[in-house]
Structure formats: C-alpha cells, structure tokens
Amino acid sequence: MSVDLHDRLLSVIGALVRWLVYAMLLLPAIIVVATSLTPGTTLTFPPPGISLRWYIAAWESSLFMNALGLSLKLAALATVCSLVIGLAATFALDRHAFRGRDLIQSFLLSPLLIPTVVLGLGLIQFFVWIGLNQTFAGLLLGHIVITLPYVVRTLTASMVLFDRNLEQAAMSLRATPTTVIRTITIPLLLPGIISAMVFAFVTSFGNVTLSIFLSYEDKITLPVHVLTYVEQNYDPLVAAVSSIVIFVTVLTIFLADRLSGSKPVI
Amino acid sequence: MQAQNVVVSFKNIQKTYGGVKAVAAISLDIRKGELVCLLGPSGCGKTTTLRMLAGFIDPTGGDISIEGQDVTKLPAYRRDIGIVFQNYALFPHMTVAKNVEYGLVNIGMRKAERRERIQDILRRVELQHLSDRYPRALSGGQQQRVALARALALQPKVLLLDEPFSNLDAQLRVRLREDLHGLIKSLNMTTLFVTHDQEEALTLADRIVVMNQGLVEQIGSPEEVYDAPASRFVAQFIGTCALLEGNIDGSGLFTSNGGLRLPTKANPGPATVVVRPEFVRRADELATLQAHHARVEASDYHGHVSRLQLSIGYDQLLMDARFPVGMKPQRGDTIKIAIDPGGVRVVPNQV
Amino acid sequence: MSQTADPRYDRINFIILIAPAMLLLVVFLVLPMASVFRASFYPGTTAIGSSGFSLNQYYKFFADSFYLSVLMETVVYAIITSVGCLLLGFPVGYSLARLPPAKRRVRMILIIVPLTLSLVVVVFGWLVLLGRQGLANNILIGLGLTNTPKQLLFNRSAVLVVLVQQFLPFMILSVMNVVLQIDPVLEQASTSLRARRLKTFAKIVIPLAAPGIISGFTLIFVMTASAFVTPRLIGGPRTHMIGGLVYDEVLITFNWPFGAAMSFILLAVGLGILATVSALIVRPLARGLHVR
Numbered sequence: 086m087s088v089d090l091h092d093r094l095l096s097v098i099g100a101l102v103r104w105l106v107y108a109m110l111l112l113p114a115i116i117v118v119a120t121s122l123t124p125g126t127t128l129t130f131p132p133p134g135i136s137l138r139w140y141i142a143a144w145e146s147s148l149f150m151n152a153l154g155l156s157l158k159l160a161a162l163a164t165v166c167s168l169v170i171g172l173a174a175t176f177a178l179d180r181h182a183f184r185g186r187d188l189i190q191s192f193l194l195s196p197l198l199i200p201t202v203v204l205g206l207g208l209i210q211f212f213v214w215i216g217l218n219q220t221f222a223g224l225l226l227g228h229i230v231i232t233l234p235y236v237v238r239t240l241t242a243s244m245v246l247f248d249r250n251l252e253q254a255a256m257s258l259r260a261t262p263t264t265v266i267r268t269i270t271i272p273l274l275l276p277g278i279i280s281a282m283v284f285a286f287v288t289s290f291g292n293v294t295l296s297i298f299l300s301y302e303d304k305i306t307l308p309v310h311v312l313t314y315v316e317q318n319y320d321p322l323v324a325a326v327s328s329i330v331i332f333v334t335v336l337t338i339f340l341a342d343r344l345s346g347s348k349p350v351i
Numbered sequence: 352m353q354a355q356n357v358v359v360s361f362k363n364i365q366k367t368y369g370g371v372k373a374v375a376a377i378s379l380d381i382r383k384g385e386l387v388c389l390l391g392p393s394g395c396g397k398t399t400t401l402r403m404l405a406g407f408i409d410p411t412g413g414d415i416s417i418e419g420q421d422v423t424k425l426p427a428y429r430r431d432i433g434i435v436f437q438n439y440a441l442f443p444h445m446t447v448a449k450n451v452e453y454g455l456v457n458i459g460m461r462k463a464e465r466r467e468r469i470q471d472i473l474r475r476v477e478l479q480h481l482s483d484r485y486p487r488a489l490s491g492g493q494q495q496r497v498a499l500a501r502a503l504a505l506q507p508k509v510l511l512l513d514e515p516f517s518n519l520d521a522q523l524r525v526r527l528r529e530d531l532h533g534l535i536k537s538l539n540m541t542t543l544f545v546t547h548d549q550e551e552a553l554t555l556a557d558r559i560v561v562m563n564q565g566l567v568e569q570i571g572s573p574e575e576v577y578d579a580p581a582s583r584f585v586a587q588f589i590g591t592c593a594l595l596e597g598n599i600d601g602s603g604l605f606t607s608n609g610g611l612r613l614p615t616k617a618n619p620g621p622a623t624v625v626v627r628p629e630f631v632r633r634a635d636e637l638a639t640l641q642a643h644h645a646r647v648e649a650s651d652y653h654g655h656v657s658r659l660q661l662s663i664g665y666d667q668l669l670m671d672a673r674f675p676v677g678m679k680p681q682r683g684d685t686i687k688i689a690i691d692p693g694g695v696r697v698v699p700n701q702v
Numbered sequence: 703m704s705q706t707a708d709p710r711y712d713r714i715n716f717i718i719l720i721a722p723a724m725l726l727l728v729v730f731l732v733l734p735m736a737s738v739f740r741a742s743f744y745p746g747t748t749a750i751g752s753s754g755f756s757l758n759q760y761y762k763f764f765a766d767s768f769y770l771s772v773l774m775e776t777v778v779y780a781i782i783t784s785v786g787c788l789l790l791g792f793p794v795g796y797s798l799a800r801l802p803p804a805k806r807r808v809r810m811i812l813i814i815v816p817l818t819l820s821l822v823v824v825v826f827g828w829l830v831l832l833g834r835q836g837l838a839n840n841i842l843i844g845l846g847l848t849n850t851p852k853q854l855l856f857n858r859s860a861v862l863v864v865l866v867q868q869f870l871p872f873m874i875l876s877v878m879n880v881v882l883q884i885d886p887v888l889e890q891a892s893t894s895l896r897a898r899r900l901k902t903f904a905k906i907v908i909p910l911a912a913p914g915i916i917s918g919f920t921l922i923f924v925m926t927a928s929a930f931v932t933p934r935l936i937g938g939p940r941t942h943m944i945g946g947l948v949y950d951e952v953l954i955t956f957n958w959p960f961g962a963a964m965s966f967i968l969l970a971v972g973l974g975i976l977a978t979v980s981a982l983i984v985r986p987l988a989r990g991l992h993v994r
C-alpha cells in the first residue's frame with residue numbers, strides 16, 4: 086500500500102501538535118519549580134544556581150504555612166463529605182431505574198457548569214442571609230458543592246462497569262447485604278472511590294475562584310494567598326509556595342495511582 | 352411420587368413487569384437428586400424463573416418452597432441454593448481458593464474445616480493446582496469449574512445453572528457437559544438447569560420443562576418431549592419435524608389437507624400430525640407399507656445423512672436418509688418413500 | 703440490595719441515599735442562584751435589606767457602551783479559547799485513546815496534573831515564563847530577535863494563550879473518553895475503502911466523537927466566559943472580561959445587585975451562544991463534514 090502524501094503530512098502535523106500541547110501543559114509547572122530553586126532574589130529562568138533558601142523562607146512564613154494547613158484541612162473535609170454524599174447518591178441512582186433519573190444525574194453534575202463568580206456571589210449573599218457568612222462552615226459547604234460533580238461523575242463511570250451478578254453470587258453464598266457491601270461492592274469500587282477522592286481533594290485544594298469569595302480574615306486558603314501575593318509583587322518565595330502546591334497535587338495523584346493497584350485510577 | 356422426596360416446589364409462580372408477563376404461571380416439583388432443565392427460546396422466562404428460586408427476583412404471585420419450607424419471602428442469603436451464572440460471576444479480587452472459601456466463611460465454618468472442604472471440592476473439579484490463581488488468569492472452562500466448585504462447596508439443597516455452557520466453544524462444551532453430568536450425579540445433587548439449547552437439555556436432563564412465552568408447554572423426560580410432543584411448539588422446538596394439518600376419521604386414519612393418509616391411534620376430529628425426518632424412509636426399506644411418490648425440493652448434505660425436503664401433493668415432509676455414492680437424489684427428482692407409522696405423532700390441536 | 707425487599711422499603715432506602723445530595727444542592731446551589739436572580743432586580747446598590755423591584759441594573763448595563771463592549775470581548779475570548787482548545791485538544795485526545803492502556807496511563811498523568819493544578823500556580827508560571835527575565839524573553843534575546851526584553855504580558859494574545867492552556871485538559875479528556883468508545887475497526891474499514899485519513903476523520907471519527915466535542919466545548923466556553931483570575935493577572939488592568947467586572951462589584955464596590963444582573967446577563971448570553979453554536983456548527987459536524 087502506498088503511503089499517501091496527505092496522510093504523511095497529517096501525521097507529522099498531529100505529532101507536532103501533540104508535543105506542543107504536552108510542552109504547553111507542563112511548562113508553567115516546570116518553570117515554577119525551577120525558579121523556586123534560585124539562590125537569588127529575582128525570578129529568572131533558568132535559575133543561576135540551586136538552593137532551598139526560599140523553601141526555608143516559606144516554611145518560616147506563618148502566613149503561608151497557616152494557609153497551607155487550612156487548605157489541607159479544608160480539602161480533606163470537603164473530600165470526605167462530598168465522597169459520602171456523592172457515593173450515596175450515585176449508588177441510589179445506579180440501583181434504581183425510574184423516569185427522571187437522567188435529570189437528577191444532570192442536576193448533580195450542574196455545579197460544574199455554573200460560573201464560579203456567579204456561584205460565589207450567590208453563596209456569600211445567601212450566607213449573609215442565613216448567618217453563615219465568613220464562617221468555616223460556609224467555606225466548606227461551598228467546596229463540597231463544587232467537588233460533588235467530580236465525585237458523582239467518577240463514581241458513576243465506575244459503577245456502570247460493575248457486574249451486579251457478583252453481588253447476587255455473593256448473596257447466594259450466604260452473604261448478608263452488609264457483608265456483600267463490605268466484601269464485594271466496596272472493594273471492587275475502590276479504584277473508582279479513590280479516583281473520586283483524588284479529584285475532589287485536588288479540586289478543593291487548588292480552588293481559587295470560589296475560595297476568593299468565601300475566604301475571610303485568618304481563614305484564607307493557600308491559593309487565595311498566592312493570588313493576592315502575586316497581585317502585589319512576585320518573588321521566589323511565592324514560587325516556593327506554588328511549588329509546594331504542585332508537590333501536594335502531584336503526590337496525591339501519584340499515591341492514588343499506586344494505592345489503587347493494577348487498575349488505573351483516572 | 353412421595354412428597355418428602357420433593358426438594359423444590361413452584362406453585363403457580365408468576366412474574367409481571369409493568370403488565371408484561373415474563374412468567375405467566377409455573378408449577379413444578381423437583382425431586383431429590385433430579386436434574387431438571389428449563390428449555391425454551393430466548394426471552395421465554397427461564398432466567399426469571401431461576402432467579403425467583405434463587406431469591407433475586409420477587410414473584411408477583413405464587414409460592415416457592417424448598418424441602419417443604421416456604422421460601423417465597425426469604426432473602427437470597429437464607430435460601431439453601433448454589434448458583435452458577437452465565438458469566439460465572441467469579442469475584443475478580445479473590446483467588447480461586449478465596450472464591451470457594453467465601454461462602455464457607457459466611458456460614459461461620461472453622462478454618463481447618465474450610466481448608467479441607469476447599470481441597471476436596473477443588474480436587475473434584477480438578478483445579479487444585481490453580482487454587483492461587485486469579486479468575487482473569489483462567490480459561491473459560493476453568494472459570495466455569497471454579498464457579499461450580501464455589502456453588503457446591505456449601506453443599507446446597509439445590510444447584511442452579513443459568514446457561515453455563517453458552518460462553519464456551521463447541522468442543523469444550525460437549526466435554527464439560529459430560530464432566531458436569533458425572534459430578535452432579537455422583538453428588539446426587541438436585542439441579543435446576545436453564546438452556547435454550549435442545550441438545551444440551553436432551554443429553555443432560557432427567558426431566559425437561561419446555562417453556563414458551565412464560566408458560567410451560569410440556570414437562571417430561573427427554574424421550575417424552577421428543578417422541579410425544581404435547582404441542583406444535585414443542586415438536587418444532589425440539590428436533591426437526593414436518594407438521595401436517597388434517598382430520599382423523601373414526602378408524603383413526605389421518606387425512607391431511609393435502610390428501611396424504613397416515614394411520615394413527617388417535618380419536619377422531621381435526622388434528623396436527625408430527626412426522627420426524629428419520630421416520631421417512633426409502634420405500635424399499637419399508638416394503639410392507641404404502642409407498643408415496645415424493646418430489647425432491649431441496650437436499651442438504653449433513654455428513655452422516657442427507658436431509659431432503661420433499662413434497663407429496665400439497666404436503667411437505669422432511670427426510671433424513673443415506674444414499675450410496677452417486678445415488679443421491681437431486682432437486683426435481685421423484686423418489687418413492689414410505690412413512691414409518693411408529694414415528695407419526697398426533698399433537699392435540701390448540702384451542 | 704436484594705430485589706426481594708419490600709418495594710416500600712426500597713423507596714425509603716432510595717430517598718435516604720439521594721436526599722443529602724439533593725438537599726445540599728437545593729440549599730447551597732439553587733437557593734443562592736435564586737437569591738442572585740432576585741437581587742438583580744433590586745433598585746439600589748445594596749442587596750442586604752433591600753426590597754422592591756426594578757430593571758435599573760439591567761438598564762445600567764445595556765445603556766453603557768463600556769459594559770456592552772466588555773460583553774462582546776468576553777464572548778470573543780470564549781469562542782477563540784474554545785475553538786483553540788478544540789484544535790489543539792482533539793489530536794491529543796484522539797491519540798491518547800488509540801494508545802495501548804499502559805502507555806495511556808502514563809500520559810494521562812501529564813494531562814491530569816495540569817487539569818487539577820491550582821489556577822493561581824498555572825497563572826503564576828505563565829507570569830514568570832513571559833516576564834521580562836523569563837524563558838520567553840531569554841529565547842528571543844538568544845535568537846537575536848530583540849536586544850532588550852519585550853513586554854509579552856498584559857495583552858490579548860497572552861490572555862488567550864493562558865486560557866487555552868488552562869482549559870485544554872478538559873477538551874483532551876472529553877475527546878479521549880468518547881474516542882475510546884469508537885471501534886477502531888470502523889476507521890480501518892474506512893481506510894480500506896480508500897478514504898484518506900482526513901476524510902476518515904471528517905466522515906467517521908468527528909461525527910462519532912461529536913458528543914465529547916460538544917461537552918468539552920460547552921464546559922470550556924462557560925469557564926472562559928466567567929474567567930476572572932487569568933484576565934486580571936495576565937491581561938493587566940486594561941483587559942476586561944465580565945467575570946472580572948462581577949468580581950469587582952461583589953468584592954470591591956459591594957454593589958451586589960449590579961453584580962447579580964451582570965451574572966445573569968452572562969448566563970443568558972452564554973446559553974444563547976451555546977445554543978446557536980450547537981445548531982449552526984456542531985449538528986452539521988455530527989452529520990459529517992463535506993470533504994472531497
């Protein structure tokens with residue numbers, strides 16, 4: 086078969102686009118990590134040398150470290166809450182066929198499609214009315230709302246692949262419903278559950294567009310801190326802090342990928 | 352039949368899905384050690400029936416009992432049944448041994464005893480060397496045997512099998528069928544088996560329940576359903592046959608609408624007659640009988656026999672016969688045939 | 703679990719499981735959105751303790767050419783970004799879907815990390831990259847294209863590049879997920895019928911991948927239209943998008959009713975454009991492009 090010139094050209098263009106895209110996607114993170122290692126006081130790339138002085142500075146900055154602690158706590162809580170709520174809802178939707186099921190499913194995914202500025206305004210206004218404005222609960226609730234769609238979407242995908250015969254087989258082997266859930270359902274859904282948790286965690290941890298509306302006084306998340314800092318001036322300190330955000334994100338994804346065993350997480 | 356011999360009893364079992372009858376009304380007793388087969392075309396309600404017995408589907412009406420105890424309202428995990436699914440449903444996150452052990456743990460058996468039981472059952476299905484494998488590393492035939500071992504490990508009162516051979520290739524199917532039959536019989540296991548494959552049913556079952564559109568058409572031994580079909584449906588579904596419509600007179604002589612006459616022992620009235628192809632013979636083989644001139648409409652070579660489509664006047668018949676090399680009749684030829692009266696069955700006309 | 707359970711018990715079970723999620727979204731999504739809608743009709747400049755009904759906020763928006771031009775500009779940004787993501791994301795998503803699973807798993811991490819990485823970090827990375835002492839300027843100087851560092855930030859192109867980069871992973875994953883469902887045999891069949899790759903793409907792959915393309919496009923359009931961090935930081939003070947204006951009204955001038963009205967104008971215009979795009983471009987796309 087002769088190779089068509091057009092097809093050749095097309096595959097060359099395809100390869101170029103792919104490499105351009107991968108480079109473009111990774112470049113910002115690589116640049117941030119690289120510049121954070123500078124021994125100097127300006128952000129230059131490539132850095133003139135390598136030192137950890139800005140990481141030490143970040144470690145000593147109680148402002149950033151408190152924000153990091155808050156962000157981790159917030160992300161962990163939001164993940165647990167939205168996993169519990171989302172798992173229950175997805176399970177219910179998976180197990181009950183009825184008219185309007187798709188509608189409920191779309192509703193659960195809808196926070197993904199609401200612009201965060203609009204949601205942000207809605208939430209502070211509503212929180213002012215019900216007295217939750219400038220509270221940690223308000224911040225947490227907002228994060229649960231925006232992480233829920235990731236949980237629902239990921240879990241729905243993994244439940245579709247789940248073979249219900251396995252549960253019935255277990256029941257025919259004298260397993261009570263709770264035993265079935267404990268020994269069959271949960272273990273087999275685990276890769277899906279882990280990836281749902283990863284998505285929820287990193288989404289919450291990195292969120293800035295909603296947090297900026299709900300953060301207050303000493304409850305300012307790390308991304309919001311970075312944002313306000315960068316708006317004023319930027320120096321290697323904020324590069325180090327940003328690198329910490331990158332490490333947390335990458336580490337979470339990497340760990341989850343290991344944890345879930347042979348099945349791909351994402 | 353003695354009542355205490357009955358292990359499973361369906362009494363007028365029904366299942367409707369939003370007004371559609373999946374199972375219309377089934378009554379059936381299965382005796383101890385008996386291998387009963389539900390046979391019927393796809394969608395006739397076999398799986399639904401099986402799953403109602405297993406406890407996965409709630410019957411709309413009727414009762415099910417196991418060894419005299421009414422289990423209709425009992426959840427699946429309290430019924431003493433073992434089941435092998437069409438896709439085997441092996442737990443993918445457990446090894447072969449763990450799969451077999453699963454039920455034993457659930458009934459609270461002690462570890463030493465469990466190990467012994469697992470060893471024993473895996474030896475019976477010849478899988479002891481694979482006990483640490485995961486299901487995905489097994490062939491289809493091996494998976495099927497693991498599923499069987501897992502179900503049998505609990506020594507259930509009834510074993511249920513839903514099309515257990517449908518995922519296997521033809522060669523393996525026949526071999527595993529024989530193995531399964533031997534195993535079930537050696538354990539004297541009461542078994543309810545579902546298939547749409549008549550050959551499977553005929554070779555395995557002690558009794559066949561022929562189903563059609565949620566109803567039982569006939570219950571009987573393989574010989575009965577083959578030789579004495581109770582309806583046109585059964586006659587056509589099991590084996591091949593020609594059906595002739597006509598009337599029977601006072602002397603038992605059947606005259607088809609096309610004019611073909613065949614002696615029967617049935618009562619007078621309108622009737623349908625079943626003629627199986629192996630009972631249509633060359634006239635010289637049955638010299639004592641009346642010969643008919645039949646026109647060959649088509650002939651297919653099947654290896655061991657040739658199957659001919661014949662027409663005698665307006666009547667159509669099928670014939671299985673062997674012909675010497677070069678003597679096989681061709682389309683358009685006329686041959687002389689006779690019909691063995693022992694193979695002529697009268698089917699009651701449906702109301 | 704077992705269908706043997708009483709159907710009433712089953713219904714109660716269902717309600718108990720679904721209730722928390724429904725309650726959460728009704729209270730913390732629907733009600734807040736409703737409250738924004740209500741606030742957009744307040745006559746004054748404050749939402750708390752206000753009452754009354756007027757179209758003042760909407761008049762204010764549509765009477766001012768500044769707001770209208772920002773709206774226009776926002777829509778243009780959103781369209782260019784979505785199309786850019788499609789053009790760059792489709793080849794990548796497609797090739798990912800056609801990779802063997804083990805290789806795909808590694809590449810997926812390269813997509814997932816930028817997807818989930820905090821927006822501020824990404825934007826900060828671009829600030830450094832495009833800054834006066836950044837990589838881009840170093841390369842330009844190294845190539846002798848310029849002697850002094852150029853201002854690469856604070857213009858439209860920079861904003862577009864960063865928007866495309868931050869939303870690309872969504873398109874890649876949408877396309878990948880839908881191409882995974884397309885049997886490669888279809889493409890082989892098309893090729894065996896003497897179709898060139900481009901024609902195979904136009905007639906087979908793109909129509910079948912249309913659902914993924916639509917969902918990626920929609921998501922990116924919505925997210926771009928309401929973006930405010932990127933235009934602020936990369937675009938500088940002279941770049942305006944509606945998202946940024948809403949943000950200013952909410953957190954800087956505290957004129958919530960006007961912010962609310964802008965929010966709903968943004969939502970309405972966004973939905974309108976998405977509907978038009980889907981009717982004019984995506985549906986014909988789904989039927990198959992005409993390529994000779």
Ligand SMILES: Nc1ncnc2c1ncn2[C@@H]1O[C@H](COP(=O)(O)OP(=O)(O)O)[C@@H](O)[C@H]1O
Nearest residue numbers: 368372373391392393394395396397398399400
């Ligand atoms: N959950 C269900 N909802 C609606 N109809 C069903 C359901 N399960 C089975 N049916 C219908 O009931 C009939 C019998 O199904 P089944 O028992 O699976 O048949 P078989 O196993 O004999 O092929 C079919 O017509 C099928 O469409």
Ligand SMILES: [Mg+2]
Nearest residue numbers: 394397398399
């Ligand atoms: Mg079936």
